[in-house]
Amino acid sequence: MFYREAGQFKTSYQADNQIFPIRQDRIGMALLLLAAFIGVPSLASDYAFSAIFIPFLIFSLAALGLNILTGYAGQLSLGSAAFMAVGAFASYNFVLRIPGIPILLAFVLGGVSAAMVGIAFGLPSLRIRGFYLAAATLATQFFVVWCLTKIQWFTNYSASGVITAQEITIHGFAFTTPLKKYLLTLVIVCVMAILAKNMVRSNVGRSWMAVRDMDVAAEVIGFRLMRTKLLAFAVSSFYCGIAGALYAYAYLGTVEPEAYNLDLSFRILFMIIIGGVGSILGSFLGSAFIVLLPVVLNLVAHGLSLPTNVASNLELMVFGALIIFFLIVEPHGLARLWQIAKEKLRLWPFPH
């Protein structure tokens, strides 16, 4: 009933090809964006920006990057945190060593650096698949972090091996408060999400999906495997690289290479598994699940006035149980749950 699209006729190809073909979806999206750009900034506190919304957006972007590679192109990767590290440390060095470089350009160059590293480490994907590829991408994870601690030039010879992100200034306007950083992150994430959505609907995305579903068949019908797979690695690493740069610049401020460890790669992988593999929306839902749920559980567990060590352990157990629950209810992730809910709403209240 709510999702009845009867009466919505598409009279042009353009109308037929739009991202949200159903009017209700378009309205919903517009409301969501309105809330994100106007509602949240006018209501939320600094705490909410710097501890909830900014990390949520940044992790969404990283999950989006991994989803392009794993969800759309079918290449399992455990190196997302490494690509984030490359993005962050490259942006830092571009800003440090090229005076007067615009910060957004530095972010893009950081992303490009990550993309190049991604291509290099994506080469094994031409020969190996599945879990073997995941093991090969582990090498990225260890190599990059090792490299950043080993070669001191990357950290500008800082004794403790940490970098301090420079202030973000665009045309003399300094992004210093959590609110400004939130808006900047939001704009970047929105633009990149729209790009990703369009990419996966275009011939590039279709070639990725063809490779994912069966690469021999894709090759037979004329997709060049090397180009397609490496493009997926490059685009995915670019997204992760930008997310990594934002993680350092808009979120933490001072980071050590250890911040981008294997643990973070796993977290991002769990985000797309829980959110939905092969879905843009899933990246956001998964990120919300992994970033926000522990905070909520922490508030609840410690609000029950239990002894703190019990509360901390309880929190982990409930979190684990919820992950299992959602994966049993819907193995295809939260995005699929949302899709099913939409189908149901369409027919409600007269299901056949």
Next chain:
Amino acid sequence: MKLMKSLLLASAIAGVFGSASAEDQFVPVLSYRVGPYAAGGSGFFGGVIDYFNLVNAKGGLNGVKISWEECETEYNASRGVECYERLKKSQGGASLVEPLSTGIAYGILDRVAEDKIPMTTLGYGRSDAANGKVFPYVFPLITSYWNQAAAMVKYLGDKAGGMDKLKGKKIVHLYHDSAFGKEPIPVLDALAKQHGFELVKIPVAHPGNEQQSQWLQIRQANPDFVILWGWGVMNAVAIKTAQRNGYPREKMLGVWWAGSEEDAVPAGDAAKGYTSMTFNTPGNYPVLDDIRTKVYAAGKGNLSDKTRIGSVYHMRGVTAGILWTEAMLKAQEKFGKGKVMTSEQIRWGFENLNIDEARQKALGALNMFPPVKTSCEDHEGSGAVKVQQWTGTAWKAITPNWITGDKALTRAMLEESSNKYAAEKKITPVCLK
């Protein structure tokens, strides 16, 4: 009815989240009690809370009670930042913060300066933060990694029979291959050049649960001493592998992260005779007895296992509690006794700490930690450490006095490093009033 209900609910929520009044000195406790580092976290933060309970049981700081709220960080940087942001403004504002985690400390390094909340980093973090002109809100109290490394060389020199006897000796630096393990290398390199000993650097990849090849290398090099700059599971494995390779544990000297019960006990017999650095003298003190009788007897103790009172991590927590409350008292002396201090006033207290032996005695903690005297130039306040040895069941101090290394050298290095940071961040180094 509905109004009643929501009122009740609101008061219940308020009761749960804000039980302390604004008249208390509020300290956010960013603890970690789950995950791979839980053993250290529960001991340290247990010690902190035990000491707070003791202070409150004795009537508070000139009548001001301490209140605190815990938040689980899991030793994870983003969780830690969330906790910090959540608690920094609650209950009248945070007095200070101590995450006991390098990653979290870096994550909030810029934020504490912005929010004007002092952060202590007891025995970890940036060594160059000791320069209070560049890092006015960061206090690496007692001693940093660099001063520890210098003290290690000093101790090894004494052990060899004088610093000049170090010439021609061979020392292996067996380290966790991360920023943490590499931090002391500049100091050790400089000292090797100065005293003429050979420094062999052998990295161990995280987590370090397999070290056969490294110890083979050590056996071939046959060093006079091995410095173990390790962390977590790496320490116990190093000690066990040393035993298998027949390397005497008496010649091994661990960093203080390699010097707790949690490191020695898993190594079993192999750990007997192993030595490590510490900034606490192991033993029993009147303040610990006080905690037993006034806190644990009243059922308010934080540790579930009473035998851990006075363990290395617990004692570090109690030490942190003492340093913090001393800073609050110092601030009260200047800004008004019996009042709740703001975080900026406590920052002043931290910068003007002076805990000498007489004060330690009054606190019942004589010689538990080195005397601390801070200033704007020196946020570290001491730089002294002791060496302790594992007897098979407990740690025992083997240096009667506190050891300090070549502080002139480390001072010059931290000046250089912190000034570089200041230049990068465009900070003008200046002492805050």
